[in-house]
Amino acid sequence: MSEIVTAAILAIGDELLSGRTKDKNIAYLASFLTLKGIDLKEARIVSDDQDAIVKAVNELRSEYDYVFTSGGIGPTHDDITADAIAVAFGVGINHDPRAMAILEPHYKARDMEFTTARKRMARLPDGSELIENKVSMAPGFHIGNVYVMAGVPAIFQAMVDALAPGLKSGVQLLTKSIDSPFGEGTIGDGLTTIQKAHPETAIGSYPRFDGENYTTQILVRSRSEDAADAAIAAIAQLFEELGKKN
Amino acid sequence: MSEIVTAAILAIGDELLSGRTKDKNIAYLASFLTLKGIDLKEARIVSDDQDAIVKAVNELRSEYDYVFTSGGIGPTHDDITADAIAVAFGVGINHDPRAMAILEPHYKARDMEFTTARKRMARLPDGSELIENKVSMAPGFHIGNVYVMAGVPAIFQAMVDALAPGLKSGVQLLTKSIDSPFGEGTIGDGLTTIQKAHPETAIGSYPRFDGENYTTQILVRSRSEDAADAAIAAIAQLFEELGKKN
Numbered sequence: 001m002s003e004i005v006t007a008a009i010l011a012i013g014d015e016l017l018s019g020r021t022k023d024k025n026i027a028y029l030a031s032f033l034t035l036k037g038i039d040l041k042e043a044r045i046v047s048d049d050q051d052a053i054v055k056a057v058n059e060l061r062s063e064y065d066y067v068f069t070s071g072g073i074g075p076t077h078d079d080i081t082a083d084a085i086a087v088a089f090g091v092g093i094n095h096d097p098r099a100m101a102i103l104e105p106h107y108k109a110r111d112m113e114f115t116t117a118r119k120r121m122a123r124l125p126d127g128s129e130l131i132e133n134k135v136s137m138a139p140g141f142h143i144g145n146v147y148v149m150a151g152v153p154a155i156f157q158a159m160v161d162a163l164a165p166g167l168k169s170g171v172q173l174l175t176k177s178i179d180s181p182f183g184e185g186t187i188g189d190g191l192t193t194i195q196k197a198h199p200e201t202a203i204g205s206y207p208r209f210d211g212e213n214y215t216t217q218i219l220v221r222s223r224s225e226d227a228a229d230a231a232i233a234a235i236a237q238l239f240e241e242l243g244k245k246n
Numbered sequence: 247m248s249e250i251v252t253a254a255i256l257a258i259g260d261e262l263l264s265g266r267t268k269d270k271n272i273a274y275l276a277s278f279l280t281l282k283g284i285d286l287k288e289a290r291i292v293s294d295d296q297d298a299i300v301k302a303v304n305e306l307r308s309e310y311d312y313v314f315t316s317g318g319i320g321p322t323h324d325d326i327t328a329d330a331i332a333v334a335f336g337v338g339i340n341h342d343p344r345a346m347a348i349l350e351p352h353y354k355a356r357d358m359e360f361t362t363a364r365k366r367m368a369r370l371p372d373g374s375e376l377i378e379n380k381v382s383m384a385p386g387f388h389i390g391n392v393y394v395m396a397g398v399p400a401i402f403q404a405m406v407d408a409l410a411p412g413l414k415s416g417v418q419l420l421t422k423s424i425d426s427p428f429g430e431g432t433i434g435d436g437l438t439t440i441q442k443a444h445p446e447t448a449i450g451s452y453p454r455f456d457g458e459n460y461t462t463q464i465l466v467r468s469r470s471e472d473a474a475d476a477a478i479a480a481i482a483q484l485f486e487e488l489g490k491k492n
Contacts, residue, residue, distance in 0.1 A: 078449065
């Protein structure tokens with residue numbers, strides 16, 4: 001039960017690297033995976049470029065248990081994620097009968113033409129499984145340990161909800177926090193000593209700057225509640241001692 | 247003058263991957279570099295882990311003209327970016343006399359102890375140049391093509407402002423936009439034809455979904471204004487024709 005499960009996210013899209021669009025999917029997935037006990041170890045953003053996508057997917061899928069991608073699965077010429085995933089896995093790509101069976105009646109019922117562009121959304125790498133969702137008719141898909149989802153945040157989130165039950169969970173990392181009225185420079189030496197004395201924890205120090213003064217939030221992460229509590233107690237004592245001196 | 251200048255950003259910090267903190271520096275740098283005519287090709291986020299930082303820095307600095315990092319240069323034990331950069335470049339790391347000369351009088355004037363933790367902020371890889379800034383006394387630094395900055399957004403931005411004059415600029419990519427009242431499925435086939443006929447442009451299609459209906463924003467990027475205008479005219483004509491049909 002102490003297995004560590006790891007993941008990476010790859011966000012795909014020129015617009016994320018030009019500053020036009022702020023990515024929202026990385027932060028959403030980060031929070032989701034933390035609750036699930038899965039360690040998000042790395043995030044990458046690359047442009048709509050096949051070589052860049054293939055390289056990133058192959059590096060990340062060999063390194064982590066899960067890879068989640070966002071973006072590039074729509075109906076237009078610049079939606080190239082499915083093709084890139086097929087290249088990364090060395091498989092063919094075809095109109096998937098299950099995806100066609102979802103999309104065709106959808107457009108027929110609305111008296112909309114099932115254009116070549118719309119059919120493009122049913123093209124999946126051979127061997128993929130669909131990720132259906134309640135917001136968009138066009139499915140995401142997964143192949144091996146790679147989960148391919150839409151970039152539009154509402155659809156990305158619906159797809160994450162849909163695939164969640166199938167993911168294996170790790171032991172959740174506990175996080176306890178304590179606020180410091182002092183800046184990092186004041187508490188740094190004491191924290192270093194406490195970190196060394198509490199090796200079962202990872203103590204993170206996060207400076208806050210209001211334009212004039214620094215304060216700090218301390219987060220203690222551990223897979224053992226006792227270890228986290230002991231570190232928090234030591235840090236509280238450090239702050240009390242510093243309060244008498246300063 | 248048609249040189250393409252490329253860059254990557256590496257954001258460093260456990261808190262960005264746990265969902266606790268939303269990264270703001272990637273989007274800021276993306277907008278800044280776009281104005282400067284530098285192509286941001288990739289963004290990565292890694293945790294406060296020396297091996298992960300070293301690997302990412304070495305991959306990115308060999309691939310792009312510039313690498314910008316954010317985070318991990320403060321005074322506490324979990325601030326390990328400077329050490330990781332020294333390892334990545336295979337150089338030593340020492341208290342830099344120029345950085346010490348900035349920090350020491352700063353704390354002395356405020357009657358604050360120049361603690362081991364605070365001195366830590368003056369430790370720079372051998373061969374580094376300082377990135378001074380107006381918000382924080384503690385400098386960032388650059389070595390080779392790698393620029394190392396603070397994670398706190400106000401300080402990151404001040405450091406970007408400070409280093410900007412020293413960067414070489416490329417030819418700025420022009421972006422023109424046109425809004426489509428249609429979803430991507432309706433315009434996709436026509437856009438594919440237009441993209442093929444206008445190879446000097448990159449046509450990006452960005453779906454918007456209000457929970458019920460799809461519309462689309464089209465961005466045409468090019469280093470030639472004439473080429474961008476010609477593609478925009480062709481797209482406007484496509485929308486006019488579709489408007490008559492739909």
